[in-house]
Amino acid sequence: MVAFKIESKPLRTVLRWQLYTTAAVALVAGWWAGGQGALSALFGGLISWSAGFLFALLISGRKVQTAGEILRTAFKAEAGKLALMGCLLWLVLSSYSELVPAAFFAAFVIAVLVSQAAVVVREG
Numbered sequence: 001m002v003a004f005k006i007e008s009k010p011l012r013t014v015l016r017w018q019l020y021t022t023a024a025v026a027l028v029a030g031w032w033a034g035g036q037g038a039l040s041a042l043f044g045g046l047i048s049w050s051a052g053f054l055f056a057l058l059i060s061g062r063k064v065q066t067a068g069e070i071l072r073t074a075f076k077a078e079a080g081k082l083a084l085m086g087c088l089l090w091l092v093l094s095s096y097s098e099l100v101p102a103a104f105f106a107a108f109v110i111a112v113l114v115s116q117a118a119v120v121v122r123e124g
Contacts, residue, residue, distance in 0.1 A: 004057055011056040018049045018111045025110055029103035040100040041107035043092050048111030051085040 006012050022045025030038030058077035064070045089108075093099065 006053075006056045006060045008056065008060060011052075011060070014115055014117055015049060015052055015056065017114050017117065018045065018052060021110050021114050022046060022049060022107055025103070025107040029100065029107070033100045033103055036098045037100040037103040039098075040096070040104040043096065043099075044104040044107035044109075045111040047085060047088040047092065048108055048115060050088060051081040052111075052115050054084050055081040 026038045026041040029041035055077045058080055062073050064073055
């Protein structure tokens with residue numbers, strides 16, 4: 001079994017916040033647009049969460065020593081995150097015919113905005 005360990009407390013915290021906000025938006029979307037709205041919101045939030053999780057995995061556990069290594073690692077992780085996000089957006093938008101766009105994009109945008117909150121979470 002492969003175990004994934006994200007060492008950064010800010011990244012773990014933000015991933016958890018993304019799941020909470022995705023669930024909250026899905027509940028509201030379910031009340032507003034029914035089951036398809038809730039599912040659309042879940043897809044939107046989980047796309048952002050999955051990309052953030054990949055980013056966290058790619059930078060966790062790296063023992064970088066120089067500024068150049070830090071930048072290379074950050075750019076590779078960001079590129080992977082954006083590529084995964086683009087692929088998942090395309091997959092859902094092209095294959096889910098019952099998508100509720102307002103719920104989907106609301107959850108996606110909120111989860112992306114929550115991911116930016118990592119800067120306010122302290123490591124210690």
